[in-house]
Amino acid sequence: MKYELVVGLETHVELLTKTKIFCSCINGFGAEPNTHCCPICIGHPGTLPKLNKEVINLAVKAGLATNCHINLKSNMDRKNYVYPDLSKAYQISQYNIPICENGYIELSSGKRIRINRIHMEEDAGKLVHKGGDVYIDYNRGGVPLIEIVTEPDISSSGEAREYVEKLQSILRYVEVSDCKMQEGSMRCDINVSVKPVGSCKLGVRTEIKNMNSVTFMTKAIDYEFERQSDILENKGEVVQQTLRYCENSNSTESMREKEDAQDYRYFKDPDLVDIVLSEEDVNKLKKSLPELPDVRIKRYAEDFGVSKSDAELIVKYKNAADFFEKASKGLQSPKTVSNFIIGQIFRVIETESEREKFNILITPNQLNELVKLIEGNKINMNLAKKTFSRMLETGKSAADFISESDMQEISQSELEEICKEAIKSNSKAVNDYLGGKEKALKAILGNVMRQTKGRGNAQMIEEKLVNLLKNS
Amino acid sequence: MVTKEEVLNIAKLSKLYLTSEELEDAFNEMKGIVKFVNQVNEMQNPDEEINHANELFNAFREDEIVPSFPREKILENVEGGKEGFFYLEKSQ
Structure with a gap:
């Protein structure tokens, strides 16, 4: 049976603000560990987050540049999970009402990849694993992100590449993000499933986390397509799971299966009030787009x-x-x-x-x-x-x-002189040419070009030579 | 109504490991909390959306840098950390 690929992408993009999303620490890459931190972004009890206005501006710009509808009223929610990269044990994100919805990016073929939503959230800290121990740097904790979620409209790794590169280009034009995948300011999660060609029913999907290179992303998609097709071909079942892509072996391995599928217990963050935009605010941002x-x-x-x-x-x-x-x-x-x-x-x-x-x-x-x-x-x-x-x-x-x-433009008479000279001094090439070897003309042409030091137009010289040779 | 299974699940998600005695306590507390919230819900007019205790919205901050805390301060509660990092030893 023939199978077709179905891919949806979730792209995390760090925003080009000066400060973090909920505190006034610097938003910057490459500093000494834990030097861009304060009690708010390392989640001390009793601290209160305060939303950076620029984050909203940039999120709305990203939405406008990708043909999204802007929700004039939205809010921040808590996504609860316990992991050391997140010191509060919850990430502040958006759940029910994202700031942007229903957009699209058009590929050069004219096909539209629909964007389901764009929401704002805070980035987590960075874990460095050394010999089984974990070292945590919270400089990235609280860096503003937007997550751009597509519908499962992508049907080849080539389309995935084009979508991501186009998204990068757009977000750089509107100065929302520098989208440096190698520095982690743009990361993709890929949802992959396969289905028999022509079937309307989507297959069981797997999710490959945290791709930080477009090339590896396309390799991971191709690998996963083969793997899932093989399973279905052999009458097996694809297991819904989260995968990690291994660059060295060009394959995917399981991170966790559905059994411990996360229950994030989202609820509205009571520390933050609603975000209300006016049509005017949005129009102003629209006008500011390049x-x-x-x-x-x-x-x-x-x-x-x-x-x-x-x-x-x-x-x-x-x-x-x-x-x-x-x-x-x-x-x-x-x-x-x-x-x-x-x-x-x-x-x-x-x-x-x-x-x-x-x-x-x-x-x-x-x-x-x-x-x-x-x-x-x-x-x-x-x-x-x-x-x-x-x-x-x-x-x-x-x-x-x-x-x-x-x-100085070469005069016709000077050019003719040089051509005649070249014909005289290249008798072998002339004979070859007259004997039917058309390529021999190139040798004479080259000679003339050298003599004119690039002033003459090659096509003009060729015509002149052919004429002179015809009449010789 | 709350079930013991739900309480156990929430404990698991919160990485809490309860003895049977602790589970009993947590179960009773949770029952009380849910009962109280249900009471609050009964008071609410279903047509009226309550988002926040006050009517505030758009409490924003300007995008201006304020110096961060010195790293020694940040790592003070974890005995100074290790090599500038928060540090978790491999669990045995």
């Missing part, structure tokens, strides 16, 4: 003549997109700029995090000047590409590599 990735992609395609796939590649990284816009100012063909970014800059900065930072030596203006030289027919594409590589290596401008004489 242009979102989808809108940018459309604009680049429609106004700048960049292909949709190229636009998606650039827009994914806000800094790259900003660079593109600045470098394209006043140009006839912004597409040339996007080609340089994708073809050359992205070849130098390869990793996701490098592209996100977009730390390169040259300024948008320097690329703009270079493309202007191409558009003005001062240099050809070949020379421009070579020059651009050197610019990227050194941070110098085009003018540092191209001399005045290189930039």
Whole structure:
């Protein structure tokens, strides 16, 4: 039997606030353990939480940017569980009424991944296990989070990757989170089940906790799909359980089964009062949103003549997109700029995090000047590409590599002279070409290009050579 | 009504391990609590939603940093912790 994959994702995202959600300690990564702590965030009795206003603003922004409905009235609840990462023995979260509901993110195929809800909560502390002992750092305890929960709409690991990367991109554009998976400011729990192709009934699902890399997430989904399909194929039953993904063996192992399924005894946190927003508050936040990735992609395609796939590649990284816009100012063909970014800059900065930072030596203006030289027919594409590589290596401008004489447009008569000269001095290639070896023309062309030092346009030279050879 | 099983379950979720005597006490206390809450519920007009004892909402804080406590203070109640951490020894 053939099976299809059903995946839903729960993504935890740490918010870019200055302080924690319920106290005024710093919200920051990488400090000495337990130095961002106070009696509130380490859960001393008698302390009272006070909600950070910015957390609400950022949660609402995240909701607006993912097409959610904003609940004007919501509240905080207690989720009770006993574990050392949570010193109060309860996490303050949202249960019945999350701040945002019913949104979606659209994939490039046009398929929508529906978002069931986005709720606000506090992060737990970090446990470090050493030789069976546990060391606890509460710096992360009380860091504001939003949890973004999708419907089970994802049907391949590729879609899961696209969804997560798109979510990252959106949340970075609206400056809600830096979404650094390697630092834990974005983490995914994956719910996976399989069902016979075409069946409406969902299968028993397993949950894989705490994925902190997109690549491992896709591997875990693929592995779990195979594992569950095999079980069903052999007439077995998938057990509902929580799993952990092991990177080394690329497999999943059980953390806990359903028997001890958690009973969190949620109830409204009596220490915190209701959150009431006005339409005006929400509209204000809506107006403060920058242009979102989808809108940018459309604009680049429609106004700048960049292909949709190229636009998606650039827009994914806000800094790259900003660079593109600045470098394209006043140009006839912004597409040339996007080609340089994708073809050359992205070849130098390869990793996701490098592209996100977009730390390169040259300024948008320097690329703009270079493309202007191409558009003005001062240099050809070949020379421009070579020059651009050197610019990227050194941070110098085009003018540092191209001399005045290189930039003078070559005259037709001069070009013809050089072509004739090249035909004379390459008799072997000429004979080969005239004997039917079309490739031999390349050798003569190369010779001419060298002589013109990149001033001539390759296509023009080729035409000229063919003409001269025809009449020879 | 509360059952002994429910009380045992709540104790388990709270990581409390009760002797049969303690269970008896907890059971009686829990019965009293539930009875009291039921009394309160009878007083409430079902059409009226009571969220909070007062009518406050939106008690917010500005996103401004206040220095945290010195770590020695934070770790004072756990005998100074270990290497700057709260510390749990492997249970025997």
